[in-house]
Amino acid sequence: MKDEITGFPRPRQGPAAISLAHGAGGKLSARLIEEYLLPRFANQHLKRLEDQATLAISTGRIAFSTDSYVVAPIFFPGGDIGELAVNGTVNDIAMAGARPLYLSLALIIEEGLPFTDLERILDSVQKAARQAGVAIVTGDTKVVERGSCDKIFINTSGIGILAEDICLGAEQIRAGDKIIVSGSLADHGMTILTSRHRLALENSLQSDTAPLADLVQTMLAAAPNLHALRDPTRGGVAMTLNEFAGQSKLGMVLHEESLPIHDTVRSACEILGIDPLYVANEGKLLAMVPAAEADALLRAMRDHPQGREAAIIGEVSTQHAGLVTMITALGASRVVDMPVADQLPRIC
Amino acid sequence: MKYLADFRDPGLARALLAEITASVTRPWTLMEVCGGQTHAIVRSGIDQLLPASLKLVHGPGCPVCVTPIAYIDKAVELADQPEVIILTFGDMLRVPGSNGNLLDAKARGADVRMVYSVLEAVELASQRPDRQIVFFGVGFETTAPGNAMAILQARRLGLANFTILACHVLVPPALRALLTSPTNRVNGYLAAGHVCTVMGLADYQEIVDQFQVPIVATGLEPVDILAGILAAVQQLEKGEYRLENAYQRSVTTTGNSHAREVIDQVFMVCDRIWRGIGFLPASGLAIRPEFAAFDAEQHFRLRATAEPDNGCQAGQVLQGLLVPSRCPHFGGRCKPEHPLGATMVSSEGACAAYYRYQGVVATNEG
Missing domain, CATH: 3.30.1330.10 (PurM-like, N-terminal domain)
Known part of the structure; x- marks a missing residue:
């Protein structure tokens, strides 16, 4: 009509x-x-x-x-x-x-x-x-x-x-801080990639898109001296930690074995030759927190629906200032460089 | 995936490392042939954990890296034709040709798409009869069966708008070239497990017999690689040279006979120029004349061009003669964001592996 x-x-x-x-x-x-x-x-x-x-x-x-x-x-x-x-x-x-x-x-x-x-x-x-x-x-x-x-x-x-007294940012990060991620890595980016190429993987992947504001309020209550928060979207955890390293002029040290990555996501990354550290997340955050408050923060996060799989994945060091390094599962150390270009365009 | 986790098990890896360390009494140099192995080694840090007298050098087994500039130029030339949609693997998009790369062509308006499988190109060709669909297919014996299958499928579907710009290379001729080089200092070889899975081991037995060097078919996970290194070291320490299969969960003596038949049906052995290494006779695969309709070089009558020289030392790197971080251009004129050669681009390239996982620390500390 x-x-x-x-x-x-x-x-x-x-x-x-x-x-x-x-x-x-x-x-x-x-x-x-x-x-x-x-x-x-x-x-x-x-x-x-x-x-x-x-x-x-x-x-x-x-x-x-x-x-x-x-x-x-x-x-x-x-x-x-x-x-x-x-x-x-x-x-x-x-x-x-x-x-x-x-x-x-x-x-x-x-x-x-x-x-x-x-x-x-x-x-x-x-x-x-x-x-x-x-x-x-x-x-x-x-x-x-x-x-x-x-x-x-x-x-x-x-x-x-x-509130006036909340002041989070890369400039607050100190050597000795623990690096906490609120959950599993690379879910969103790998979901987009596999659905774009219609790759039929055995278990379906799901984007992790979710609002994190309530989790953040819970975190601020549990760790009043929280130093910095950032959500590792494009470029993934590697990109965000490289930004933190560059801005704080400190070294970020990751532990490969501590990284929470779902088996289905890991499989998809293996098949496609993609490093999950560089893949986008949409419902996850990275927290930089003084070591003294890290355990309390982790407990509080794990009690929240958006933080059930939260994990301490590394710490801040004065060594290798400005760089992100990773202790591999075999015990060697390697650089986690800033990504050159998006592994996948138009993920968000 | 749990299955794969066993081959990354830190406990198993440490036990193998201890056994390697206990076995080595003299300096040895081993070459891992495959670029995927190079990345696994540097990514897991195996090279840092081996005894100092055991050196690993990186081989020519990165298909993106050895694809001649002339083929990148041909791909760019095709991409610039308005009726063409060119599809290829992600790494190929950033490899520099003599006049920019495929991403530059895309920015100019060319229709360039990244795919994960050649079959996506066949599917697109059947959906878009109004366009010429060209798949830029490179790789060793591992990607050749897929591309051969794509051509057979396109013929079955009667597609007149599907072609492959094929630049396949073969591992054994490259190994022979390295072994006959007067500068060769490699004592033993870790053969690329995936290539052996397809092709079997017969070619490598001939090389072992002729050159009297140990060759160990080796997988791509850290535990696989350490098992391959241990097998090679044990042979060298005993003064033996044998063909050994340290990747038995995947490699058989005869390989994948169906894949080999498909390769033989569609491709024939041809001479190839390898980027950075040069002309190697009978070292590649070309599309057979009966499938000329699916050969982009013939369909579009592409001209052969000479290989330009931009100072890139990738040839030395690919032959194990130069450690990437010692290259005068490493990290300066040549970085992943502005590479001189493909070895700095590809996810299997040795220079990219060094730059990404080691180089900055080395530079920082040095």
């Missing part, structure tokens, strides 16, 4: 796919917002439909972060681009020790995206936002010509608040 004014098909009744008119700022754009977006994300800020959201700020400081999501495929085992877009920005904010509160949601949609796919993605955004306790308070939708983007790209920016 065609719209009486634009002549274009209506979203609900007729067409199965997004058209350029849905991004043209006219009636179809308005309907897209009213029928697809508002019902899912309605809150006092978004409902006003102003050009911006105005938010009251309590005392303390603001953590602010932005990220764009271009993952292919947009649906993958364990998640989709919508869930990733919420959790990714929520986690970036949480790594400051902040409580994420508000997100913006900007969609760049390729014409021809089936409405069923859009609905599935928006349902995921809604579910993930609810789980993470954040409200979507402002947004934007653009539709581009076929070939100008790959199905859908999403940008989210987010705001969180944190």
Whole structure:
């Protein structure tokens, strides 16, 4: 059924796919917002439909972060681009020790995206936002010509608040700190890779995409002197630890035998010749903590659903400053260099 | 995977290391032929744990590394043709040719895709009859059966838009070349277990008999490699030279006869230039004339080009004559992000292995 004014098909009744008119700022754009977006994300800020959201700020400081999501495929085992877009920005904010509160949601949609796919993605955004306790308070939708983007790209920016006395960062890292990872490595990247190449491995892999803000609050309570947090997404644990090593001018020493890696992920990495240390994670964090608080922190993390497989994987040293090294299972030592390029493009 | 874990067991590895250390009474130099073995050695740190008088040198068994620049150039030339989609393994995308690599071509607008299996290329060819699908297939005897199967499958499907730019090389001729070189100082060889799994051991028996050196078919996990080293050392200490199979869970004397038949059906032995090493007669595989329709070089009438020289010392490295970190360009003009040669790029390349796992520490401490 065609719209009486634009002549274009209506979203609900007729067409199965997004058209350029849905991004043209006219009636179809308005309907897209009213029928697809508002019902899912309605809150006092978004409902006003102003050009911006105005938010009251309590005392303390603001953590602010932005990220764009271009993952292919947009649906993958364990998640989709919508869930990733919420959790990714929520986690970036949480790594400051902040409580994420508000997100913006900007969609760049390729014409021809089936409405069923859009609905599935928006349902995921809604579910993930609810789980993470954040409200979507402002947004934007653009539709581009076929070939100008790959199905859908999403940008989210987010705001969180944190107390004055929380100060996490690479500059806080000290020699003797323990390196803790909140769970198994490389689940997300290997899931994307195997689903992109449709490799039928014996056990299905699942992305680990998850919000970490609540885990971080638990960690701050258990280890008040926590030094630094970062989520090892692109470039994996190797990339994040190399950043820490470079910024702190200290050496990061890993123990190969302590790394938590699921057998299915390890198998997939073996078959494809990929080092799990360099593979992206989406629901994991690395914590740098004074040795005196490490055991208490580890216990607290393991009691939390997002930290059940947390493990101490190494420590900070004054030796080999600026480098990441690893004690291998055989007892030798080798460098874990910064990755040159992504092993796999467009994983998030 | 639990099965594989046994071959990484630190306890087993330490026991083998102790036995190797107890066996060695004189200096020996062993070559691990396969680049996968090189990476496993450096990654697990086996080279740091061996007795000082036992040296490992790295062999020519990295297919990406020995693929001539001329073939990279041919792949780039094909990629730049608008009707072509070129597919290859990830490592090949970054290997420098004389005028950029395949990623540069992709940035210019060429349709270049990374795949994990040649069968993805066959599938794409059947889905996209409007495009020419070229698979850039390199490798030793291990990847040849897959590429042969792909050609047979393409013929069965009647595909007129699927070709392979094939640059296959063979291990035994390279070993013979190393053994006849006057600069050779290798006392024993760890043959590449995966190649032996496909081809069997007959070729290696001939080399052992002719050159009177120990050759041990060796796997790619740390415990496999240490078992291979121990077997080679024990022969050398006793003054013996035998062909030995230290990878019996995978290698049989006759190899995989079905894979060999498929290779013979589609490929024939040809002369090849090896990057960094030079011309080796009867050292490669070319697509047989009856399958010319699936041979990208014939289909697109590609011209032969000469091998340029950019100062890369990979030939010395691939022959075990130069340790990567001693190369004048190592870590300076030549790094993984701007490599002079393929040995700095490939996940099996010796220079990349050194740079990634050792080089920086060595440089830092030195």
